[in-house]
Amino acid sequence: MKNNKLAIMSLASEVSEVSGVQLGEKQHDMVIQRLRRRMTLLGLKTEVEYIEYYRNNRTEEFRELISLFTTHHTYFFREFKHFEILRQHTLPKLIPLVRKRADKTIHLWSAACSRGHEVYSLAIFIEQCLKELAPDLNFHLHGTDIDAISVEFAKNGVFAKKEVDTIPLAYQTGTFVRGRGEYSEFTRVHQRLHERCSFDVANLVDVKTWPKQNFDIIFCRNVFIYFSANDMEKTARNFQKKLNEDGHLFLGLTETLNGLDVNLKPVGPSVYSTPKEKSAILSLVTNQKPTPLPPAPQVHVRRVLCVDDSPTILSLLKQTFTRADGFVVADTASNGKEALDKISKNNYDLITLDIHMPIMNGIEFLKHSLNIKRPPVIVISSVDRQEQSLALEALRLGAKDYVEKPSLKTFDISREEILLKARTIAIDNKLSSFDNSLDKAFGGKEIAANAYGQIAVLHAPIDLVRAQSYAATNATPALKNCLLPFQGFLLPLEIKSCDAVVILSVFPIPVLEQIKKSGKKIYLLEDAYSHLKSQLIKDFELYPMASLSYAVSRYVREQNDKK
Numbered sequence: 001m002k003n004n005k006l007a008i009m010s011l012a013s014e015v016s017e018v019s020g021v022q023l024g025e026k027q028h029d030m031v032i033q034r035l036r037r038r039m040t041l042l043g044l045k046t047e048v049e050y051i052e053y054y055r056n057n058r059t060e061e062f063r064e065l066i067s068l069f070t071t072h073h074t075y076f077f078r079e080f081k082h083f084e085i086l087r088q089h090t091l092p093k094l095i096p097l098v099r100k101r102a103d104k105t106i107h108l109w110s111a112a113c114s115r116g117h118e119v120y121s122l123a124i125f126i127e128q129c130l131k132e133l134a135p136d137l138n139f140h141l142h143g144t145d146i147d148a149i150s151v152e153f154a155k156n157g158v159f160a161k162k163e164v165d166t167i168p169l170a171y172q173t174g175t176f177v178r179g180r181g182e183y184s185e186f187t188r189v190h191q192r193l194h195e196r197c198s199f200d201v202a203n204l205v206d207v208k209t210w211p212k213q214n215f216d217i218i219f220c221r222n223v224f225i226y227f228s229a230n231d232m233e234k235t236a237r238n239f240q241k242k243l244n245e246d247g248h249l250f251l252g253l254t255e256t257l258n259g260l261d262v263n264l265k266p267v268g269p270s271v272y273s274t275p276k277e278k279s280a281i282l283s284l285v286t287n288q289k290p291t292p293l294p295p296a297p298q299v300h301v302r303r304v305l306c307v308d309d310s311p312t313i314l315s316l317l318k319q320t321f322t323r324a325d326g327f328v329v330a331d332t333a334s335n336g337k338e339a340l341d342k343i344s345k346n347n348y349d350l351i352t353l354d355i356h357m358p359i360m361n362g363i364e365f366l367k368h369s370l371n372i373k374r375p376p377v378i379v380i381s382s383v384d385r386q387e388q389s390l391a392l393e394a395l396r397l398g399a400k401d402y403v404e405k406p407s408l409k410t411f412d413i414s415r416e417e418i419l420l421k422a423r424t425i426a427i428d429n430k431l432s433s434f435d436n437s438l439d440k441a442f443g444g445k446e447i448a449a450n451a452y453g454q455i456a457v458l459h460a461p462i463d464l465v466r467a468q469s470y471a472a473t474n475a476t477p478a479l480k481n482c483l484l485p486f487q488g489f490l491l492p493l494e495i496k497s498c499d500a501v502v503i504l505s506v507f508p509i510p511v512l513e514q515i516k517k518s519g520k521k522i523y524l525l526e527d528a529y530s531h532l533k534s535q536l537i538k539d540f541e542l543y544p545m546a547s548l549s550y551a552v553s554r555y556v557r558e559q560n561d562k563k
Contacts, residue, residue, distance in 0.1 A: 221252040458504070
């Protein structure tokens with residue numbers, strides 16, 4: 001047993017020697033736990049069997065061990081403070097220098113790119129920044145990682161839709177393409193951005209594997225925490241050699257070069273440059289203590305109004321919006337009416353808004369505040385189908401983004417997403433194209449355009465104008481809306497040839513049950529049946545007018561894909 005343990009740790013030592021990641025006795029439990037997952041995948045029951053397998057397949061299996069023992073926890077727009085520094089300081093300094101170069105291209109290197117989240121986040125962000133700051137310049141991103149498996153994943157540029165949903169809507173517009181059919185839960189990075197990114201395998205502790213060119217910006221975040229001081233120092237020195245004039249090196253926010261013999265100076269929180277550059281953003285430094293500097297200007301703390309009737313959620317939001325992150329919960333309100341009163345008397349930089357509240361819900365608040373000066377709004381809602389439809393309506397009424405409502409179990413993940421989207425809105429306070437953002441978030445126009453068939457739109461004669469408006473607004477060449485007047489007696493024969501039924505008028509429940517017997521998918525206008533919602537929600541699809549057409553189009557397209 002002892003010999004098996006020594007053999008396993010010997011394998012870990014090989015990985016450590018090659019990758020620089022420390023895998024000693026302190027990491028023993030982690031090594032064993034991850035190796036057992038690998039053994040299960042291979043159908044091996046004991047360490048002895050695995051050691052024998054490794055000896056017979058060393059070349060291929062060592063690649064798997066590199067992937068197994070190196071950390072891949074990442075997500076889009078991680079540590080957004082660095083993106084703020086890029087926009088406010090790094091790019092403005094680089095742009096005049098890059099304009100003098102023949103290629104007029106800003107070169108960036110993500111030196112531990114994992115599966116590509118950081119590379120594509122930077123590509124999306126840099127593209128938007130250059131549209132505003134320097135539309136005449138180009139950019140290129142090169143991502144490297146020691147794990148060849150992760151690099152192949154990054155090259156592919158395909159991600160689960162639930163990962164992309166965490167990206168602020170302002171950065172989803174035109175940047176991802178939704179899959180179809182069996183791939184509908186996946187998205188691919190837009191070809192325009194994909195072409196600006198390249199990937200390769202490289203080992204940070206082996207400079208011979210590094211890219212040959214120099215870079216204006218190098219990101220190597222949350223890697224040094226796994227390195228020895230000697231490897232950190234050697235790697236940082238080599239990074240300096242790879243930096244162009246006025247280039248910046250970004251480490252993870254918890255990482256520092258303090259105490260190491262390197263010729264790089266801090267210019268921001270875990271951001272370094274060559275010594276000649278004087279710090280212009282040390283006001284953002286929190287934990288680092290470099291050489292004495294002039295007093296930094298005070299950082300603006302953004303005031304947040306949190307609107308929710310749940311004391312638990314309000315407590316979690318107060319833990320989310322802290323002064324350390326540049327926010328403070330200045331006020332709370334338990335319903336939309338209270339919120340209207342508070343924004344009429346006070347100034348806020350941001351509102352977080354629940355949807356379901358007593359007296360005045362979130363949708364009603366947005367409607368009542370459409371024509372007054374209102375801070376940007378982030379909707380906080382759950383993510384089931386009903387909530388998504390309401391979130392869609394909230395976005396149409398001017399909300400800037402939406403986030404899944406946090407819980408005690410998901411608080412850490414939700415907190416990061418809320419802060420990311422809050423900071424994005426604080427920077428831009430705009431969505432570049434609202435309709436396109438919705439297409440990416442909910443599949444709107446793309447789904448409708450690819451759905452073909454016929455929809456029966458049932459309405460009472462008195463609601464003809466409403467039905468005509470619905471049909472005119474939501475018509476597409478392939479998806480026809482057939483208006484069918486209905487008085488609650490004999491069903492129109494045309495229903496038999498339709499793919500789904502939309503009901504815009506109020507009919508008694510027995511009549512709805514009769515329509516349901518047609519075997520068609522039934523969609524009810526939620527506004528008309530709000531008083532009966534609790535009785536109907538189990539058997540019928542209820543949507544507000546703003547998202548009714550989207551829901552129907554999605555269903556029809558899904559049926560098309562199955563054929």
